[in-house]
Amino acid sequence: MDGKSSFRLSIPDRQSMSRSIAYLTIIIVLCFLLYDYCWGPGYPTSPLDQHYAYKGEKITWKACGDIAGRKLECSRIDVPMDHFNLSKSGGFNLPVVRLRGDDGSKNLWVSPGGPGVSGVAFLHNRGEKLATIIGSRFHLITFDARGINGSRPQALCYPSTQVRKSLSIPEFQPIEYSPEVYAWTKNFVQGCRDTMSEHGLYINTPQTAADMNTVLDALGQHEMFFWGISYATALGQTYATIFPERSHRIVVDGVVSNFRWYEDPFSDSGSLQDAERVLYGFFEECMKAGNDCPLSVLADTAEELQDKVLSFAGKLKEPVSIYINRSQWGLLRSEDLIYTALFGALYSPATWWSVADRLNKLLQGNATEAFLAWGSKGPYADWLVDEALYFIANNDNPSGPDHWPQDRHEFLDLVRPLLNESLFSPAMHLSSYKRQQWLIPKTHDFRQKMNVKTAHPLLVLSTTWDPVTPFSTTGSVLAAFEGSQILELEGYGHTTFAMPSRCVAKHVRAFLYDGTLVEKHTKCKVDGPYFMRPDQDVPRFIDSDDEAIYRAQLQIARDGF
Template sequence: MSAKSPLDTPAWTEPRRKPSPSKWKLFGAGVLTVAAFHWLSPPMHCSHHHEENTTYLGESLEWKPCGEIANRTVECSKIDVPIDQFNPHASNKTFNVPLIRVRGKDGSPNLMLNPGGPGGSGFEFLHRRGAQLSTIVGDGFHLLSFDPRGINSSTPRASCYPTEEARQQLGSVHALDINKDGPEIYAWTHNYVKACEDTMGEHGKYINTPQTAADMNSILDAVGQKDMYYWGFSYGTLLGQTYATLFPERSHRVIIDGVVNQFEWYQERVESEDLVDTENVLDGVFKECIKSGNACPLSSVADTWQDLKTEFLSFMDELKEQPMDVYINSTTYGLLDYQKIWFGAVFPTLYKPERWPVFAERMEHLLNGNATESLLEYGLDGGENYDALYFVRLNDAPSGPEHWPQDLQSLLDIVQPTFNRSLFAPDDLVYLFAGQQWRIPKTHNYVPRKGVETAHPLLILTTSYDPVCPLVSARSALGAFEDSRLVEVKGYGHCSVAVPSLCLAKHVRGFLYNGTLPASNETQCDVDEPYFKAKGMVDVQSFEHPEDQAIHLAQVELAKDPYWPRVIRK
């Protein structure tokens, strides 16, 4: 066990800025934002209660109690937003966006959160991980999240099928090999994109990231808050960058964590840098396994990490040729093939190092012929509903006949190189074909740009090796937003919260509460836990200061999160 210092915030560094009369003025460096925000979110004793509904002075919303998280009140509301935020009077149609808030101290500002996706639910995120986030952030903020337009409980919800029964009947195509299955996918997708357009009608045109960014202003206005405090993860970083570019004068504290390259997202048909570190993370699994010895079951397979990787990839090649039949009983049996293990087991494991020990144990069993656990965990998945994700991604990007040739061979010529650039080439073939054939016209004119001056510089968070949002993408944001700072956690995983790091938590708190930025453009933080722990080893490190210990425990729990919305890859 090791003792660590209390949670001191890093020394304040005021960035050198060009004066800009259009920006709202910042408070002095010594003034805490909590004090500055008392006018934004008045204390509870100023509120009205009527039949369980609560309203707060300065807000235009009614809130209903909807639970409790970590002894904090959870309240829910909803807001109608124009179908087109950038031309609100053109139609009387709206999206209904549900809101959830975990209350901090009275008079606190609202910290808006987005978990990623696209397609991640803010409701589900706060219910699942609100306790840990509250501990990491502290009680000086209300945690506010939402289901973005078209997502989860937002209405209308993005869908390409009028009913779930229709999805079960129509939503299936054999899509394993782009060359063998290409003609079938090509034909099937023509029907699929027509169904997406017909099912959603006019609303389908406006499910995109710039519209959601504008919705965030509607939410901010409804809670009576001028300045945006935001922490976005994965796809949430794209939303954060889009917001900061569109509304720089309101971007007071914007944190982006696990960064998407917005220039590729909005401007390229096929991304090129999203997977540059994916194999490095896989190598990290094998390196840390061998380094940990008996603490990692897979270490028995080989003496070096290179040999371990070779053995594992050889086994995967065998699965390509011959799937494994697994029989447990008359109601539970199935096949384990390459697709299920590589994209259902290996790839998700790279997101969360906390999964590595269990993954190593299951793979050691699998390599030795015991496939029961792997079948139960990876082989019986009924698939996911990606409709909302497709709407956002394809409405954002260059999609459809205006940007893609429409014949099958031209499509194959364009996308085939993506299958050669990484062991983790796209597994979602339908998405590539849908991008070619997408019928919904692009309705936004957002263009990413460099040199954006925000009300306060952005804080950019990343790990050294992220499987889908690499360090190079974080650096693209660093170059786009003036005076922004990057904090790199020297480890593996998707987003900084994939691994516990008290150093990282200090930077987050210092930034949120008083605008503290690291002195240099790029700063590094260590990981506080080993990736594999020997039996009998203390589960968590010990910290001298109680608050540090609580934050560390919260980070450890957050790192165990079994699910993190993924960014779809092209």
């Protein structure tokens, strides 16, 4: 040491200075890009950010699209094999999808019917219209329930698509082809049990209800906001019974009686009690519409028109060959006309103009459009139901040898009366063979309770004339849940999605947003005519929100929910 200070001011060289500035620039840019992820609403602000999370949530999302300016995000979540016995190993992995509303919104669970319909496909296909009807004050969320579509494992009765094609049989008439269907079903139910092994035991509605809590917990939300349609009304009621303290807003639309669903081997009996009334409504409204209904030119009265169409369907007991070109040809059968065309039309009166147009052409000798629409279509063709339907229904309903005679003749003695309930009964009751012979034992003891007190009363929706979930069933919900109230859409069709009604939409919004329950048995009118050409301009409304709701409802009614 020379006694002088050893401190020196070090000035970096030009290369070091450039490197420092570059590092600082990178840090500033990264902080800017990651600001929303770390401190903001949480969505990715760069294509490089493939996964992200939100404050207060324990679930990681991935951007998977955009619907009408709203972000669509996807994830997957693990759920236990058995929520009610956590010592069971294994489980399911379920796809979850969410369409975002305003930042800070609650999550509203939307669930389609079936059972077995894909919630993920439902939100992808109907999310924009649902968001318009409900408004932006909710995120819309759903999943593919255990066993369904993207669930892993998926509920299957065949090891591969190729095997399914080689071993499946057409859905024959349950009486005429009883020996064949009965014998084939023995192998089918064995295949279901062997293919799914232990997982098959736990594909049922109570487990799905508990799965919904796993998702809600991951979202950091205690309160359940839920709109369930058709079969999903059974899911909603099951949830509200098991978890009443979390049931803050439960909407059930097109009601299944949970008392019958879980306890009656013939739970389908009576479900078609209003189907013929809806069918007659089709012909009656056609005649009222006059020139706006293409079929009206063929008769003078609704009775005459109905007789003419059903007589023609009867003649198709001998199938008609239809040849369009070398890649489009086949048969048009009586079953196609009755079960696909007419029965399908009962669900969605908004499609009645198109159905009438095809029927008019068919009865006058032009079968091309009828064949293309109905000749090769099956129920839920676009919704990926597959075998999940049978697992869920048969694991919930009383099924198998403990509840059904296994002798084929004794079985037919029980089923024949059901098949005479309605023109459409064979389409509804063919699955009874699978219920009779189902080999998977029930693993839950759920029964619907009476007078359940939920965090907030339920809102019960129904049309006056529903072909498969009759209005009379709404009484079962009132008996099950204290304070529940009914909102009736005065019209035809399955659920209030069958026809537009701004009145229904506004009551549902008030219930979901503010908990405003309708007064005892409130009624709403259908907006617009039953027979309207698909290319016809929709009515104009003074209020733009009214018009948007109407257009969204009309599109869902035409496309199906």
